[in-house]
Amino acid sequence: MTRKAALFLLAIVLVVLLLPAAVISLGPSTEPAPPEGGSSDDEAGEKNKGLQIQLYRADMDRVVRMDLEAYLEGVLLAEMPSTFETEALKAQAVAARTYALQQMRSLGGEGCSETPVPADICTQSGHCQAWLDPEKTVAQWGPEGEVLLERIRAAIAETSGEALLYRGKLIEAVYHSTCGGKTEASHALWSGGELPYLQSVNCPYCKHSPHYRGEHLIPIARLVEVLPQELALPVASGEQLQLELVSSTPGERVGTLKINGMPVEGPELRRLLELPSTAFVWEIKEEGLLLHTRGKGHGAGLCQYGADGAAKAGKNYRQILMFYYPGVEIAKFIP
Ligand SMILES: [Zn+2]
Ligand SMILES: [Zn+2]
Numbered sequence: 001m002t003r004k005a006a007l008f009l010l011a012i013v014l015v016v017l018l019l020p021a022a023v024i025s026l027g028p029s030t031e032p033a034p035p036e037g038g039s040s041d042d043e044a045g046e047k048n049k050g051l052q053i054q055l056y057r058a059d060m061d062r063v064v065r066m067d068l069e070a071y072l073e074g075v076l077l078a079e080m081p082s083t084f085e086t087e088a089l090k091a092q093a094v095a096a097r098t099y100a101l102q103q104m105r106s107l108g109g110e111g112c113s114e115t116p117v118p119a120d121i122c123t124q125s126g127h128c129q130a131w132l133d134p135e136k137t138v139a140q141w142g143p144e145g146e147v148l149l150e151r152i153r154a155a156i157a158e159t160s161g162e163a164l165l166y167r168g169k170l171i172e173a174v175y176h177s178t179c180g181g182k183t184e185a186s187h188a189l190w191s192g193g194e195l196p197y198l199q200s201v202n203c204p205y206c207k208h209s210p211h212y213r214g215e216h217l218i219p220i221a222r223l224v225e226v227l228p229q230e231l232a233l234p235v236a237s238g239e240q241l242q243l244e245l246v247s248s249t250p251g252e253r254v255g256t257l258k259i260n261g262m263p264v265e266g267p268e269l270r271r272l273l274e275l276p277s278t279a280f281v282w283e284i285k286e287e288g289l290l291l292h293t294r295g296k297g298h299g300a301g302l303c304q305y306g307a308d309g310a311a312k313a314g315k316n317y318r319q320i321l322m323f324y325y326p327g328v329e330i331a332k333f334i335p
Contacts, residue, residue, distance in 0.1 A: 059123065063115075094164060162330055171195075217288055235260060
């Protein structure tokens with residue numbers, strides 16, 4: 001074998017060895033095989049660098065196009081305390097990237113349904129993912145902001161292009177602040193049936209969250225004011241307040257309850273009473289309804305404070321993601 005032929009053979013062997021098993025290609029790829037000596041991990045990162053997302057900025061009332069990876073900086077700034085552990089930031093980066101990819105219309109997603117003009121995603125936390133302009137935010141936060149943004153950038157770069165997949169498809173990577181000890185199954189929250197990776201799991205990691213437990217006293221007068229008339233009427237007319245749990249969810253949250261015999265769904269009551277979550281028990285007091293709440297947010301998928309707690313307990317971002325989205329695969333996403 002000539003020296004040239006031997007080098008050629010070596011190059012081929014290297015390329016084969018460097019092809020990671022985890023690279024999953026969704027849909028046709030028009031790109032040729034990675035060049036000799038090039039890792040396809042890098043290539044997936046490079047490709048995602050080229051992915052552009054159309055973001056509806058509620059603050060400007062217009063759609064802006066930006067690099068997906070750059071978009072994630074604003075999401076991490078808005079969605080997770082930047083002081084969280086590095087592995088938690090990395091888990092959040094992968095979840096947020098997956099969420100965004102899943103909505104992108106150029107990849108077959110449906111985009112955001114709440115914008116006045118078509119867009120992939122909006123900046124409203126109650127709808128898509130919250131987002132803050134990194135430049136403006138850092139200018140407001142000062143030198144500390146610079147440090148935090150650097151941590152966020154590192155978390156995004158270290159998980160570059162990685163997404164959560166189930167049977168080769170992007171998952172619905174929902175997340176929330178604090179589960180309070182048990183996450184929620186998606187079918188208890190949204191229509192569309194059970195999702196195997198969004199089941200209820202026991203979370204021992206979010207006890208340090210300020211939202212782990214809460215107490216909310218709702219005076220009778222406020223109850224009468226915010227409840228729909230049919231629910232408020234008996235209470236308003238002086239009837240003794242009575243609550244009865246009709247059903248609870250797999251995540252031990254209120255499914256349906258009855259207020260003086262009238263049924264109301266947990267999420268509806270949460271909205272009306274502005275409660276942090278639908279996980280609550282109650283006491284009827286002289287002054288009103290005393291609710292003991294657990295957690296903050298819908299409770300499905302990644303528990304953000306839990307991710308921070310799990311990272312403090314030594315888990316890496318992959319272990320964290322596999323814990324909150326059981327059965328998923330973490331892989332470089334190649335459109
Ligand atoms: Zn939206
Ligand atoms: Zn939790």
